[in-house]
Amino acid sequence: MKCIVLDSNHPDGISLVDLKEPVPGRQELKIKIKAAALNHRDQWCRQRKYPNLKDGIILGSDGSGTVVEAGKGVDPNWIGKEVLINPANNWGNNPSAQGADFSILGMPNHGTLAEYICVKMDRVHEKPSHLDDFQAAALPLAGxxxxxxxxxxxxxxxxxxxxxxxxxxxxxxxxxxxxxxxxxxxxxxxxxxxxxxxxxxxxxxxxxxxxxxxxxxxxxxxxxxxxxxxxxxxxxxxxxxxxxxxxxxxxxxxxxxxxxxxxxxxxxxxxxxxxxxSTMGSDLDFKKMLEWVALHKIIPLVDEVFPLENAVAAFDKMKNSQQLGKLVLKID
CATH class of the missing domain: 3.40.50.720 (NAD(P)-binding Rossmann-like Domain)
Structure with a gap:
């Protein structure tokens, strides 16, 4: 599968590579990514300004797509549903602040700038029906x-x-x-x-x-x-x-x-x-955010959509603060 990985040996800081498709484990869903949005943390990783960086890791925290496979212990009725991903992992039990194991999808673990991703089923939510794939990809982290x-x-x-x-x-x-x-x-x-x-x-x-x-x-x-x-x-x-x-x-x-x-x-x-x-949010915050967006029919602003192969141009536009809203990669 095609994906964008961190690559300190490349002059662009990132590379378009082919990796083996992931296989869903227990309690995981495999998602065919249709669109993935950039965040400043992706650019900071590219500039080596983020902690715990690892070359070869697929970047990207935001993504929307279709469930194509369910791992053991997952309701197979998820297959075929249009979804988006909560990029906040392991918030913990304290609603006031994230726990020590908290992490964000896309570094240090593989993220959404890829044709496929496998994530725990509790990170997956049905896409708000009033949003298209690009708008849905722009929503999770920012929202x-x-x-x-x-x-x-x-x-x-x-x-x-x-x-x-x-x-x-x-x-x-x-x-x-x-x-x-x-x-x-x-x-x-x-x-x-x-x-x-x-x-x-x-x-x-x-x-x-x-x-x-x-x-x-x-x-x-x-x-x-x-x-x-x-x-x-x-x-x-x-x-x-x-x-x-x-x-x-x-x-x-x-x-x-x-x-x-x-x-x-x-x-x-x-x-x-x-x-x-304030940083990111709890699982309950994410649920309430989706409900608010659906109720008020809020549509995230998408500045521009780039093909995955032109990811460097999207990263450069973010670096230069030329965007208004989200920069999104189309992943075929």
Whole structure:
């Protein structure tokens, strides 16, 4: 079968190779992958910026397809069903945080950028009927991360004024759609004017260019935010503290700008702010996310679809932050 593997000896960092088709073990389903979406962790693996890397591992955490074979102990009625995969493995019994054995599909274990994959049956869910294969592939990791950040950690409610930073990536666009569907008033920030225009088309109330003096603009127009969803961290944290309303919540699911320098600690306690970390989500979060998406007919944004053979171009587009929504590979 054709697949994309990590390859530190190749100038692209990845290779298109042929591997033997996997055979489902006990409690496993074999899935013919139709579409697989990229995530930033795939690019970070390619750039050797991720822990526990292994050459030869098939990358990819997100995938949709059709069940073609059932292993021992699995209901054969799964065969023929259109499905997507929960990429979060071994969350554990604590809903507040993942356990020590938690891992994400695609590194260090084989992932979805392949014609076939075998996964435990409890990782497999029927595809929401309103989504096509590419939209379904774009949903799992981004949808789960956004849902937990907003609903479980952020305690989203319809009276909130919500700010989603860095609009354009997969998680951010899902966070915007989930927040909008709740009835909340949503604003976004981005460094690209065309991305802000797309957000306005989707129904957000305001878009702020973080390359400009957006703080005073946001404080004047929105009078601060009850809930802020952020993936950048770095020295922008003080900006978020500034635009947070008293009693506000800041939920951080990434740190693309690294660690912050000095933090305005006095404003944190004086405004009685909550700053909460969030990563992926539990199995219950995933189930509730799928139910929310189905109920509100949310459709993940797909920026572009590439053939598997052109995976390098998709990775490069992600590296250069040229996408709005998810980059998806079509796997024939």
């Amino acid at each position: 789960l991360t956004a849902f937990r950040a907003l609903v479980y950690q952020g305690h989203l409610n319809k009276e909130d004024k919500v700010l989603v930073t860095g609009f354009g990536g997969g998680v951010a666009q899902m966070a915007v759609q989930i927040a909008l569907s709740s009835g909340a008033k949503v604003s976004v920030s981005s460094g690209e004017h065309w991305k802000l225009e797309k957000a306005l088309e989707m129904g957000v109330g305001a878009g702020y260019n973080y390359k400009a003096d957006w703080i005073n603009e946001a404080k004047t127009a929105d009078r601060g935010f009850d809930l802020i969803i952020d993936s950048a961290m770095g020295n922008t944290m003080n900006d978020l503290i500034e635009v947070a309303r008293p009693g506000g919540r800041i939920v951080v699911y990434g740190a693309t700008l690294g660690n912050p320098g000095e933090i305005d600690a006095r404003k944190i306690f004086w405004k009685q702010l909550s700053i909460q970390g």
